[in-house]
Amino acid sequence: MLRPDYLILWAVLGLVAPTWGRQAPARGDEPIKPVVLRADRVFDGTSTEAHPGWLVVIRGKEVAAVGPAAEVAVPEGSEVIDLPGTTLVPRLIDAHSHILLHDYSEAAWDDQVLKEPLALRVCRATNHLKLDLAAGFTTLRDLGTEGAGYADVGIKRAVEQGIVPGPRLLVATRAIVATKTYAPSAFAPEWDIPQGAEEADGDALRAVVRDQIGRGADVVKIYADNARGATFSESEIRLVVETARSQGRPVAAHASSAEGMRRSALAGVATIEHGNDGDAAIFRMMKERNVAWCPTLTVFESIARRSGSKAGTDPESARLRKARVAFRAALDSGVTIINGSDVGAFTHGELARELELMVDFGMTPSQSLLAATSVAAEAIGIGDRVGRIKPRFVADLVALEGDPTHDIHAVRKVRLVMKAGAVFRGQ
Ligand SMILES: [Zn+2]
Secondary structure (H helix, E strand, O other), rough: OOOOOOOOOOOOOOOOOOEEEEEOOOOOOOOOOEEEEEEEEEEOOOOOOOOOOOOEEEEEOOEEEEEEOOOOOOOOOEEEEEEEEEEEEEEEEEEEEEOOOOOOOOHHHHHHHOOHHHHHHHHHHHHHHHHHHHOOOOEEEEEOOOOOHHHHHHHHHHHHOOOOOOOEEOOOOEEEEEOOOOOOOOOOOOOOOOOOOOOOOOOOOHHHHHHHHHHHOOOOOEEEEEEEEOOOOOHHHHHHHHHHHOOOOOOOEOOOOHHHHHHOOOOOHHHHEEEEOHHHHHHHHHHHOOEEEOOOOHHHHHHHHHHOOOOOOOOOOOHHHHOOOOOOOHHHHOOOOOOOOEEEEOOOOOOOOHHHHHHOOOOOHHHHHHHHHHHHHHHHHOOOOOOOOOOOOEEOOEEEOOOOOOHHHHHHHEEEEEEEEEEEEOO
């Protein structure tokens, strides 16, 4: 999460929770017959182009073929789904979510962490998953339960077992912070207040990283700074990275300050989250070291809104202005930028906003789609199976009304969501 600046009401957008009708298959995960998707065009995630007149053939959970209609053989007995007026894109990825948090205008972060029972938070999370899936996002990298322990591991399993609908999850469990650098904070110093992440320092980090991985963490999340400045030393971050790496897990570092970003990049994390104090030199260093940036622009916008600023009319908040400058520097540097919004701090289901903001801040619509598909998949370590519409890749696709390579607002107009070959429809 991004530490909340306290909170003024932000109108909750009028989302209606969808109900899901699961089609092929009725039970189990294997669709009974091949499925052919026929849209106006296909953005396959391998280039900035959308290809008119292409077909996609799905067998089971995988893409079997994709290409021009004249060249792709339609298997006997296929179910053909016509999607006129739409563009097929690979499943969208949000690389920075919090399924166990809800909009801070509904309840302050401290209250969510300290007062909401775990079961309540888990029940809410199942609704969040539906909203995020309905928005066309079939993968979330969920970066910390914020006081909800290892609940993300169980929720992930519930999705995998088909007990609740939702995006696939890469989870971080509790996340790691240096002692007394996180929140809830500002209580009387004689009290020990439960924290929203696990505290560890120095050599003790090694055991905590192993413990979190052993309990189910797919990614290790650290907080490399807070509002006062950098927290972990570079050598502490390096210890986290090396311990996680030997277990095959990448590290995501929360860092907004230049120093927190610098230490994280030098220590070899996979991604840096937020980073709105990043400048040309830091983004160049990240590029050289193959560290991706996850800018979470939407949370900066939502913080500005909560403090009364109206998008499009009022001058940008200082934080958003800073993020815009950083985004320009990052684009110029060529650092890898991936789509991640910090949803949970704002309303679930509103994930498309991050792509709109990335375009507003200087990306082309196609670049933002790549940032939310193949580029994100590669940066978070799942690029060999997802993020592209390509034979033998997982059949996760979204049909968007219109052409999102020309008008990014099309990402809000979801006609169909397919996850592992199964079609979900919002009603
Ligand atoms: Zn976050």
